[in-house]
Amino acid sequence: MTLVDSIVSLGVVAVLASLAVPFLATAREESQVMAAARYLAAQAMLGRSQAVRYGAAVGLRFEQDEGGYLYGSYIDGDGDGIRKADVASGVDRALEPPRRLHEAYPSVRFELDPALPSLTGTSHGGGNTDPIRFGSGDTLSFSPVGTATSGTLYLRGRSGLQCALRVLGTTGRIRTLCYHAGDGEWRER
Numbered sequence: 001m002t003l004v005d006s007i008v009s010l011g012v013v014a015v016l017a018s019l020a021v022p023f024l025a026t027a028r029e030e031s032q033v034m035a036a037a038r039y040l041a042a043q044a045m046l047g048r049s050q051a052v053r054y055g056a057a058v059g060l061r062f063e064q065d066e067g068g069y070l071y072g073s074y075i076d077g078d079g080d081g082i083r084k085a086d087v088a089s090g091v092d093r094a095l096e097p098p099r100r101l102h103e104a105y106p107s108v109r110f111e112l113d114p115a116l117p118s119l120t121g122t123s124h125g126g127g128n129t130d131p132i133r134f135g136s137g138d139t140l141s142f143s144p145v146g147t148a149t150s151g152t153l154y155l156r157g158r159s160g161l162q163c164a165l166r167v168l169g170t171t172g173r174i175r176t177l178c179y180h181a182g183d184g185e186w187r188e189r
Helices: 003-054 084-089
Strands: 058-065 068-075 093-100 108-110 139-142 151-157 162-168 173-180 185-188
Touching: 003 058, 003 068, 003 108, 003 139, 003 151, 003 162, 003 173, 068 108
Parallel strands: none
Antiparallel strands: 058 068, 058 139, 068 093, 108 151, 151 162, 162 173, 173 185
C-alpha cells in the first residue's frame, strides 16, 4: 500500500465513524430509557410480592419537589392504605428510602409529551402532562391479595423517546409500552 491509499482509507473510516456516532447515541439513550422502565417494573413487582408476604398494602409513592420526582417504597402501618399523612408521621414506614430516577439513569426523567396520543388513542385532554397517574396520591399500591392501583407512569429520554408503564389493577400486571413516532402508535416492549 502506498501512503495515499492509507490516507484515503483512513478518511473513509473517519467519515463512516462520524456518521455512526448519532445512531450510537440514540441507541444508548433508548437502552437507558428501557433499563429505567425495567427497573421501575421490577420495583413494582417487588412491592407486589412484599404486600403478599407481609399481608399489608405496599406501595411505590411518588412525590414531586423542585428537583423532579422522588419515589420510595412504603408499607401500610394502620390498614388504611399508603397515605401522605401516615408517611409523614411514620405510621406508614419506608421499606426503601426515597430516591431519584435520574441518579441511576441520568438521561431519563418522569415526563409526558402532551402532543402524543394517550395509550387509548385519544388526546390527553386539557393539556394534562402529569407523568404519574395513580390517583390523587401518586401512589402505586399493591394489596395483600395481589391487586394494584390502576394507572400509568410515563418516562422520557432527552431525545424524546417516550415510554410508559401501565399497571392493570385487578391483576397487578405491568406492561411496558413505547411510542413509535414513525407509525404514531404505542407498542408493547
